[in-house]
Amino acid sequence: GEDVEQSLFLSVREGDSSVINCTYTDSSSTYLYWYKQEPGAGLQLLTYIFSNMDMKQDQRLTVLLNKKDKHLSLRIADTQTGDSAIYFCAERGAAGNKLTFGGGTRVLVKP
Amino acid sequence: DTGVSQNPRHKITKRGQNVTFRCDPISEHNRLYWYRQTLGQGPEFLTYFQNEAQLEKSRLLSDRFSAERPKGSFSTLEIQRTEQGDSAMYLCASSLHYLAGVPYEQYFGPGTRLTVT
Numbered sequence: 001g002e003d004v005e006q007s008l009f010l011s012v013r014e015g016d017s018s019v020i021n022c023t024y025t026d027s028s029s030t031y032l033y034w035y036k037q038e039p040g041a042g043l044q045l046l047t048y049i050f051s052n053m054d055m056k057q058d059q060r061l062t063v064l065l066n067k068k069d070k071h072l073s074l075r076i077a078d079t080q081t082g083d084s085a086i087y088f089c090a091e092r093g094a095a096g097n098k099l100t101f102g103g104g105t106r107v108l109v110k111p
Numbered sequence: 112d113t114g115v116s117q118n119p120r121h122k123i124t125k126r127g128q129n130v131t132f133r134c135d136p137i138s139e140h141n142r143l144y145w146y147r148q149t150l151g152q153g154p155e156f157l158t159y160f161q162n163e164a165q166l167e168k169s170r171l172l173s174d175r176f177s178a179e180r181p182k183g184s185f186s187t188l189e190i191q192r193t194e195q196g197d198s199a200m201y202l203c204a205s206s207l208h209y210l211a212g213v214p215y216e217q218y219f220g221p222g223t224r225l226t227v228t
Contacts, residue, residue: 004153033216035219040221041221042115042202042219042220042221042222043154043202043204043219044219045216045217045218045219048216088153088154090153097159097166097167098144098156098159098167098169099144099146099154099156099217100156101153101154101155102153103151103152103153104151104152104153
């Protein structure tokens, strides 16, 4: 079945760039997503990328997709303390009916 | 547009009791999803509806779980004879699905945190 893996933790200094990595196994993935979850809150959609693209930029966020290696990354430029949260990548398969999430990467931004 | 809402936000129940959660999706969204998130994990898909039809159920959804969306608007998720292993955050999401090939992003509610004692 589908599997999505992420590293558990990332620590970064305020003002630096953060890079969060994700790998997935479903070669039929159509869209890949990044969500942000703050303590006690639901998931906030940050951005997504279609599987036939290799890069998408949205303000401070850059998504890179290597479809051959099934590797997705999210780069946050000029990381702020408000970016401290758990970040989940998720993939939507060809059937398009559900999202399969990774376990989340906890990002801690130090002043 | 007030977003996806869920009630209650927190529920504490004793093992063996039944609980019911409610989700109100974004008004024009025709798809509604339920996910479960345990501590330190990502959300796991449980089931989804298109309008009032329940189209897919995960193997995680045991026969103690039932979900309905009677009028194609709000949905309820009931857990009968709760067990300690049911303790989790139950997340609801909705999306607008009208055409193949579009991302139809899923928007999530704040979740209902269930604690079974």
